[in-house]
Every structure is written in structure tokens, then in C-alpha cells.
Amino acid sequence: MFSVFRKANVFFTFACFSAALFCGVTFAQVEVEIIADEGAKIPITVLPFEGSGSASLMSEIISADLLKTGLFAIQSVEPDWRRTKLTESDYPEWSSKDVQNLVVGKFIELDDGRIQGTFWLYDIPGQAMSVGYQIKDDPAQIRRMAHHFADLIYEKLTGDKGIFRTKIAYVIRAKDQSTLVIADSDAHNPKEIFSTNEPILSPRWSPDGSQIAFVSFVNRKAAVHVVSVDYERSRVTGKPKIIGPYPGSNSAPAWSPDGKSLAIAISKDGKSNIFIVSLEDETKRQITNHRSINTEPSFSSDGKNIVFTSDRTGRPQIYQSAVQAVSEVRLTYEGRYNASPQFSPKDDFVALIHYDERKFNVGTLDMKSGVVQILTNGSLDQSPSISPNGKVIVYASEANGRGILRFVSKNGRAKLRYVGPKGDDIREPSWGPFIKD
Amino acid sequence: MTIKILLVTGLIAVCVGCSSKTKMNADIEQRDLFDGSDRRSFEQSAELVEGSEVASEAELRAQQDELKREFEREEQRLLEERAKLNAENAEKQEAMQREADIKERLTQNDSLLSQRSIFYDFDSSVIKQEYRPLVEAHGNFLKQYPSVRIRIEGNCDDRGSREYNLALGQSRAEQLKQALVRIGARQDQIDVVSYGAERPFAFGIDSDSRSKNRRSDLIYID
Numbered sequence: 001m002f003s004v005f006r007k008a009n010v011f012f013t014f015a016c017f018s019a020a021l022f023c024g025v026t027f028a029q030v031e032v033e034i035i036a037d038e039g040a041k042i043p044i045t046v047l048p049f050e051g052s053g054s055a056s057l058m059s060e061i062i063s064a065d066l067l068k069t070g071l072f073a074i075q076s077v078e079p080d081w082r083r084t085k086l087t088e089s090d091y092p093e094w095s096s097k098d099v100q101n102l103v104v105g106k107f108i109e110l111d112d113g114r115i116q117g118t119f120w121l122y123d124i125p126g127q128a129m130s131v132g133y134q135i136k137d138d139p140a141q142i143r144r145m146a147h148h149f150a151d152l153i154y155e156k157l158t159g160d161k162g163i164f165r166t167k168i169a170y171v172i173r174a175k176d177q178s179t180l181v182i183a184d185s186d187a188h189n190p191k192e193i194f195s196t197n198e199p200i201l202s203p204r205w206s207p208d209g210s211q212i213a214f215v216s217f218v219n220r221k222a223a224v225h226v227v228s229v230d231y232e233r234s235r236v237t238g239k240p241k242i243i244g245p246y247p248g249s250n251s252a253p254a255w256s257p258d259g260k261s262l263a264i265a266i267s268k269d270g271k272s273n274i275f276i277v278s279l280e281d282e283t284k285r286q287i288t289n290h291r292s293i294n295t296e297p298s299f300s301s302d303g304k305n306i307v308f309t310s311d312r313t314g315r316p317q318i319y320q321s322a323v324q325a326v327s328e329v330r331l332t333y334e335g336r337y338n339a340s341p342q343f344s345p346k347d348d349f350v351a352l353i354h355y356d357e358r359k360f361n362v363g364t365l366d367m368k369s370g371v372v373q374i375l376t377n378g379s380l381d382q383s384p385s386i387s388p389n390g391k392v393i394v395y396a397s398e399a400n401g402r403g404i405l406r407f408v409s410k411n412g413r414a415k416l417r418y419v420g421p422k423g424d425d426i427r428e429p430s431w432g433p434f435i436k437d
Numbered sequence: 438m439t440i441k442i443l444l445v446t447g448l449i450a451v452c453v454g455c456s457s458k459t460k461m462n463a464d465i466e467q468r469d470l471f472d473g474s475d476r477r478s479f480e481q482s483a484e485l486v487e488g489s490e491v492a493s494e495a496e497l498r499a500q501q502d503e504l505k506r507e508f509e510r511e512e513q514r515l516l517e518e519r520a521k522l523n524a525e526n527a528e529k530q531e532a533m534q535r536e537a538d539i540k541e542r543l544t545q546n547d548s549l550l551s552q553r554s555i556f557y558d559f560d561s562s563v564i565k566q567e568y569r570p571l572v573e574a575h576g577n578f579l580k581q582y583p584s585v586r587i588r589i590e591g592n593c594d595d596r597g598s599r600e601y602n603l604a605l606g607q608s609r610a611e612q613l614k615q616a617l618v619r620i621g622a623r624q625d626q627i628d629v630v631s632y633g634a635e636r637p638f639a640f641g642i643d644s645d646s647r648s649k650n651r652r653s654d655l656i657y658i659d
Contacts, residue, residue, distance in 0.1 A: 104453035199635035201599050215603075220588075222603060249607050249631055266603065268629065270611035272604040293604040311599055314559065316601050326623040337560065353598060360597060380596060380642075401642055412447045428599070 027398040036214065040413075041073040042157050050084045051107035052144055055076060055338055058107050058117060061146035065164045065186065066154065068407070069391070070414020085120055089129045091204050099124050101320040103153060114138060117145045120227040121153055129400070130345070131156050133245065136324040143188060163387045167231060167432040168394060169193070169203040169212055173425045178211065178225075180214060185431070187385075187405070187418040194227055205257045207431040212430075213253035213262055218242065224264050231432060243277060252295045257303040265295035274308055276323065287321060288328070298342045298350075299323075307331065307350050308343040317366065318352060332366060334372055340383060341365070349410075351384040360409065362395045364404045375412040385431045386410075394429045403427040539582055543657055549574035555613065556653040559596070564611040564616055572613070575619025575655055585621060586658045589613050591631040594647035599634055606631030613653045615656070 003278030036082075046063045047054040066072040070362040083104050094102055105119035114136050121131040129154050135145050143167060143301055172179045178200040183190040194200075198217040205212055209231035215222050228238035244250055250270030255262060261278050264345055274287040274297045288294040292312040307412050318332040318341045331340040337355035344350065350365040354374060361373040362384045375393065384395040390410060397406045399417075402425045407416040418426075542550055555568040579585055591613075592607030610629035615647060618624055639646035 036607060199632070201603070201633075201635065215600075217632075217635075220590075222631070222633075247604065265600070267604050267607040270615065272607065285520050291600065293608060294606045296598065298601045309598065311601075311605075316598070337603045339595060355597060382598060398642075401640075 012047065015076065016387075020092070020194075021072045031177060040071070042071055042101065043073045043075060043099070044153075044157070045075040046103040047083050047105075049105035049107045049119070053107070053109060054115075055105075055107035056141065058105060058119075058146045058149070059103070061186075062103060062141060065150035065162075067137065068414065068416055069154065069158075070187075070411075071158060086122055086129075088127075089125060090404045092123075094124045095376060103149075105149070108134065109139070115142060117149065119149045121156060143184065147184070147186075157282045158406070160391060161434060163389050163392065163431075164181060165435045166388060167205075167209070167383075168199040168405075169205060169235060169397075169432065170426055171200045171203065171428040173199070173403070173427060178216070180212065182212075182229065184234075185319075189234060193229060193234075193236045194240055201428050203414045203430045204253050204255060205426055205430055206255050206434060208259055210434045211259075213243075213255065214240075214332055215251045215253065216240075218245065221245065221298045222251045222267075223263065224250045226253075226262075231436065232372070243279070244282065244284075246275075246277075251296060253298045253308070254299055256299055256356045257301055263297035263299065263306055267293075267295075272319075274306065280303075284431050287323065296340055300347045301345060301396050302347075307343055309341065318350065318378070331370070332372065337371070338365075338382075342386055344410075345388055346390055348390075351386050353382050353384065362393060364393075364410065373394045373412070375410075376415075381406070383428050385429050385430050388434045392431075394431055396427045396429060405429050473594055516611065529599070534583065535584075539585060542578065550578055553655045553657075554652045556648060557609060557653075559594070560605065561611050562591075562605060564613060566652045572616050574619055576617040576622050579617060579623070579626050580621030583626065587625055588628045588630060588656045590656060591629065591633075591637075592636060592650055592652050592654070593634045594650040595634045595637065595642070596647065603631055603633030603635075606633045609653045613655075 005200045023200065038258045044066060046059045046066070049058040056183045059400055063074050063076070067074050070267045084106050085104065086102070100123075100428050102110070102122040103119060105117065107115065107117050112358045115138075116134065117134070118134040120129055122128070123130045133149065133314045135148060137145055147164035150164045154160070154164070154425055156160035156186045166185045167182050168185050168187075169182050171179065172181055175196055178198065178201055179192050179197055180194040180203055181190045182193055193212070196216055201215045203212050203214040209227050209229075211226050212286050213224060213226045215252050217223065218223055224243040225240040226243060227236060227240040229235060230237050243262060243264070246266050248266050250264055250266055251263040253262045256276070260280065260356050261276050263274055263276050265274055271291045272293045272295050273289060274294050275284045277288060286306070287297070288305065288310070288311050291371055292310060293316070294308055294312070296309040298308070299307045303323065305320055305322055307318055307418055310317050310319050311317075316337050316339045317330060318338050319328050319329045321328050331350070333353070335354050335356045340353045348367055350367065352363055352372070353360055354372060359379050360381055361374045361378065363372050363383045376395065376397070379393050381397050384393050386393050392407055392409050394405055394407050395403055400422060405418040407418070408414070474585070542548065545551055549571050552571050555564060556569060557563070579587065589610040590608030591608070593602035594605050607629065610631055614627045614629050617627060634650070637650045638652070639649040
């Protein structure tokens with residue numbers, strides 16, 4: 001009745017079949033590759049939710065969310081096997097099946113047109129319910145409801161906040177058009193935010209998720225734009241506004257943690273330097289001052305430091321600078337090319353791209369040891385963006401000559417590949433912040 | 438064109454002649470008026486004063502000299518005007534010729550000037566030795582024709598960081614600009630932009646396509 005995945009390199013394919021009703025035109029296909037890590041996985045069994053209609057979708061989404069973290073061993077069951085709330089007498093039976101964590105749930109459509117979901121997480125060895133939760137919501141929010149349950153389960157069992165309700169912004173590039181898109185972090189529900197004939201690059205979420213800064217071209221020059229969005233509903237709420245523009249090429253926006261300013265790179269007269277621009281009055285303050293390329297700033301969580309890319313030695317490497325003082329330190333020495341640094345939420349590591357022996361890969365630089373660990377094995381991996389809980393990195397990669405998104409867990413053990421609908425050329429992902437409960 | 442200009446110059450000459458004649462007539466009329474107002478005293482004085490005829494003859498000569506000088510001045514002014522017109526005309530012709538030359542030189546298929554792209558090694562904005570003649574040809578051309586404007590567009594292949602590539606493209610374009618300026622082009626003749634890796638010329642992911650995308654393009658602006 002149960003089958004437990006314990007093999008290395010198991011491939012799963014989740015398709016949006018039963019969810020097609022709810023995701024409209026979306027038909028994202030997700031390939032999941034889990035790199036085995038025997039000792040570290042949390043065993044969990046998610047039973048199909050009791051109820052009508054989309055009840056089984058609830059448990060499918062929860063299972064998929066947990067599986068994709070690479071931290072769980074999902075013990076699957078027959079699809080029509082349904083149970084809800086346990087009683088005292090049920091524990092021995094589950095114990096005998098070697099089940100440690102059990103999720104059961106119920107899904108109903110209410111008379112007022114809303115949907116109601118309830119789930120319980122049981123600690124079988126401890127013979128106790130660890131989480132019980134109920135949500136009523138609009139039927140269109142069914143995936144969000146399931147992601148919310150997965151967040152609660154993930155947080156209870158790992159101690160870290162879940163990221164299943166967060167959003168990802170990315171760019172779809174067609175021949176003469178670029179489109180900024182917001183999608184759920186599992187690539188479902190993509191919504192177009194802004195389209196232009198000019199290229200778009202470097203979308204970056206503001207810390208509260210209410211705005212996206214990005215780079216596009218105006219009169220052939222790169223300019224930083226900011227557009228207001230409704231994070232939870234993946235909707236645009238205003239027209240893009242240009243910051244500046246300051247003379248030269250303006251690009252590589254990075255939000256300060258308070259959301260009040262942007263660090264940007266301004267290229268002019270043969271050099272590119274980093275400035276911090278106030279969004280209130282658009283005054284700018286210079287941070288780096290070199291006759292070389294200095295770009296791709298990223299703030300530390302306290303806003304006191306930035307990491308950035310500089311080619312002042314002739315080749316791009318990662319540097320750190322204090323924001324209030326001139327104190328620049330080189331952080332990377334290995335490899336001829338390190339770029340695209342991004343501080344992790346706890347500042348304990350920096351995600352980057354590393355080039356060595358003809359391959360560009362995503363890696364992490366440990367801020368304590370200075371060690372660079374390579375996490376991916378593509379040939380052209382770029383634009384890493386870290387999830388708000390610091391556990392997963394989304395990045396741009398390619399397959400068959402077009403851009404796709406890939407995900408890798410920070411520990412390198414779980415890898416996912418997202419292929420966009422209709423063969424879209426996807427690039428430049430940026431992971432949004434946590435949803436405020 | 439030359440005939441037309443000469444015709445215009447001729448017309449001006451006639452007009453200047455007209456205005457001098459009118460002035461002479463006015464002088465005579467004025468004298469008539471004066472004479473007519475007191476004709477008798479004039480006759481009397483004619484009879485009485487023999488030597489006055491000599492005086493008026495001298496006066497007349499002086500007047501004639503004055504007119505002659507005026508005519509000479511007028512002639513001088515005309516000559517200057519004609520010279521100015523000729524110069525302007527020559528300038529116009531020269532400008533037209535220059536434009537034709539620029540056009541001709543820029544549309545010659547087999548010249549160095551017809552080569553408008555230079556290509557780079559990966560992660561480099563150094564202009565390779567093989568492009569020296571091309572850069573010199575464009576630099577000298579810009580020096581010779583200061584009215585000509587160009588835009589340099591820096592580009593990169595798709596490898597590595599998009600943002601770093603945007604800055605690298607800018608650096609490629611800027612270094613090419615400075616090379617042209619060293620040869621004699623003026624700073625304000627050249628605008629530089631970078632598209633980074635965003636506007637590939639070749640869409641392949643093979644090394645040949647990539648080497649085509651690591652380039653600076655010189656765009657002559659009409």
C-alpha cells in the first residue's frame with residue numbers, strides 16, 4: 001500500500017491536470033529531481049483530503065511542496081484512501097505502518113460559494129496532534145490554501161518559515177518583446193505585469209513586496225524603473241516610473257532593507273560605479289569610486305554593507321563595502337570570474353555565479369569561512385535569487401536553447417527544473433518576500 | 438547655379454546704379470528750386486559777376502569728384518558683396534561636395550569604412566591589433582568630417598552576469614570611443630550605449646555565434 005522513495009536521483013513529474021480548472025491558461029510543467037540524502041529526511045505521509053471536488057488537489061499540492069524542498073521523504077498512499085481527524089485508538093495502527101508524521105484533511109464547498117479547508121498534522125510516535133488549522137477562502141485561492149497548509153507543516157517540522165505562498169518575478173523574452181511576470185513560487189498562476197519592446201532585466205522585489213524595481217531601456221540607455229504591484233494577487237497597481245534617469249547607463253537596482261532607497265550602478269565615461277539613490281527626493285550618494293566596472297550591489301539585512309561585483313583587478317570578483325564609510329574588502333579569490341552576489345536573509349552566505357573551466361554555475365560563498373561551494377552543474381547558470389527563508393536559490397538556466405528556471409536547495413541536495421508554458425524563454429528570476437500573516 | 442548667382446549679382450549692380458542716378462537728379466531739382474525762387478537776382482549776379490562762373494565750375498567739378506568717389510565706394514561695396522556671395526556659394530558647393538564625399542565613402546563596399554563592427558575576446562574590452570586599421574580609418578574619417586556623428590553600441594555574448602555584461606558593453610563602446618578620439622575625432626561626435634547581452638546579433642549558443650555577439654558596432658547617424 002505504501003511506497004517509500006529511498007532511491008537516489010528519483011524523477012517526478014507533476015503536471016497541472018486536476019488544477020487546470022483553477023490555473024486557467026497556465027500549464028506549467030515541473031520536473032523535480034531529488035538528490036538522495038538518506039539520513040537527513042523527515043518522513044511524512046499526506047493522505048488525500050476527505051471531501052468533494054478538489055479535495056485531492058489539496059493533498060497533491062502539499063505533498064509536492066514538501067517533496068520539492070528535498071527535506072522530506074514522502075510516503076505515498078493509494079489515491080482513494082481518505083481519513084480525517086484521528087482518535088486515540090488510531091495511533092497504534094499508524095505506528096505499526098512505520099508512519100511518523102501524518103497529515104489528514106477535509107475540504108468542502110460552503111453554501112456561500114466559498115471553500116473551506118481543514119488539516120491536522122499528527123506526531124504518531126508522540127501520539128499527539130501538532131497542528132490543526134482551518135481556512136475559508138474564495139475558490140480561486142485553492143492553491144494558496146494548500147500552500148498555506150504546507151507552510152505550517154514545513155515550519156512545524158523544520159523550524160524554518162515556509163516559502164510556499166511566496167512569489168517569483170521573472171522575465172519572458174520573445175523576439176521583439178519582454179514581459180515582466182509574477183508567478184507563485186511553484187510557477188503556477190503566472191500573471192503579466194508589464195510588457196515592452198525593449199529588453200527587461202534585473203527585476204528586484206521591494207522588501208514589503210509592494211514594488212518591483214527593474215531595468216529597461218529608454219532612448220537606447222538602460223534606466224531603472226519601479227512599478228507598484230499587489231503581491232498577494234500578483235497584480236500590477238500602477239504604471240512603471242523611471243528613477244532619475246541619471247546621465248549614463250543606470251542599472252542593477254538593489255533595495256535597501258527599509259525600502260526607502262535603491263543602490264544602483266551608473267556607467268559613464270568608461271567607468272561604472274555604485275550609488276545609493278533616495279526614492280523620496282532622488283538625491284544620490286556615491287559608494288564606489290573606481291575607474292573600472294563596479295555593479296550588482298546587494299544590501300546586507302541591516303543595510304550597513306553591500307556586496308558587489310568589480311573588475312578592478314581585470315576580472316570580475318566579489319567585494320564588500322560599508323555603506324557609510326570607504327572600506328572595501330575583496331571576498332572571492334577562487335576562479336577567474338565571480339559575479340551576481342546576493343546576501344542571504346541572515347547574511348551568513350552570499351549566492352553568486354562562478355566561472356571555471358568553461359562553465360558558469362551558481363554557488364554560495366560562506367561569509368565565515370570564505371569557502372565557495374558550487375551547487376549547480378549547468379553550463380550557463382546565472383541570476384541567482386535566494387528564497388526569503390534562505391533555504392532555496394532560484395536561478396536562470398537553459399535547456400534546448402531557451403531559458404528556463406531551476407531551483408537548488410542551499411545545501412545542494414534538492415534540484416528542481418521549471419519549464420514554462422508554450423516554450424517561453426524565461427530568465428532573470430527574483431524571489432519575493434514572505435507573505436504577512 | 439553659377440549662372441544664377443551671376444544674374445543676381447548683375448541685378449544688384451543695376452539697382453545700385455539706379456539709386457546713384459536718383460540721387461543726382463535730386464541734387465539738380467534742389468538747385469532748380471533754389472534758383473527758381475529768386476531767378477532775377479540770379480540773372481543779375483550772372484551779369485554782374487564774371488568770375489562767379491569759374492567758381493561754379495569748380496563747385497561742379499567738386500560735385501563730380503564727390504559723385505565719382507561715391508560711385509567708386511559703391512563699386513567697392515559691390516565687389517565685396519560679390520566676393521562674399523562667391524565665397525558663400527563656394528562654401529555651399531564645398532558642403533555639398535563634402536556631403537557627397539561622405540556618402541560616397543560610407544557607401545563604398547570594399548573600404549575599411551564599410552567595416553562597422555569590431556569583435557572581442559571573452560570578458561575583454563581590449564581592441565585587438567587586427568582592428569587597428571579599421572579604427573584608424575574611422576578615426577581619420579571623423580577627424581576629416583567634424584560634422585559627422587556616430588553612435589557606438591557595445592554588446593556581449595550571453596555568458597555570465599547580465600548586469601556585468603551591460604557594464605562590459607559600455608566599457609567596450611567607451612574604449613573604442615577613446616581610441617577614435619586619440620586619432621582626432623571630437624568627443625561630441627560620438628555617443629556610446631551598451632545593450633550588454635540583451636540584443637544578440639547571432640542567436641546560437643555555439644562559440645561562433647558567441648564570438649559574433651562580443652562586439653562594438655559603429656552606427657553613422659544621418
